[in-house]
Amino acid sequence: SQTIHQWPATLVQPVGSPLSLECTVEGTSNPNLYWYRQAAGRGLQLLFYSVGIGQISSEVPQNLSASRPQDRQFILSSKKLLLSDSGFYLCAWSEGGGKDIQYFGAGTRLSVL
């Protein structure tokens, strides 16, 4: 069966520090991968998605970037965090060319202080 791993579960970072969140999927190949953010009191917002290695689509211009160095690995990064980057970050996957159902990780709660 397929599983999605996302870490860390919680993170507290100072303003201006770098960020790296990692997401990996097991049990499937060539998945579509996604990063979402849920800011406090707001809805889930798509940040990036990827249909293959090295292919990244950005939905919202921000202080963040994403990379997909391997088929089942998706990384969310920032060079310098802002206070507004605080939120609940979620990674998700779906079958590439398959059923249009997304499966979400447990999320990372990021607090930028």
Add this chain to the structure above:
Amino acid sequence: DAKTTQPNSMESNEEEPVHLPCNHSTISGTDYIHWYRQLPSQGPEYVIHGLTSNVNNRMASLAIAEDRKSSTLILHRATLRDAAVYYCILRLGGWGGADGLTFGKGTHLIIQP
């Protein structure tokens, strides 16, 4: 994705059925109706989806109006674990969708013991 409208919140009693409505008057002929739910401090979870006919699975049932301008998610016997935010989302096509989900505010379902 076409727009959906849901009540902000609903309340129900444990072990009773729950009917969660969703209006989507601008739905197109190829839009599928998807439902996800998000339990507190967790990532969203796929519940069910359908196109025209009513659908049943182990989690819930989806009743779709004949004109497809509305649908209802039915939890047959709610438990405290069903307390969550429920999202109704329209998706173009049923297979191979690579773009992200557009989440609205959803319906906050409260279950009373």
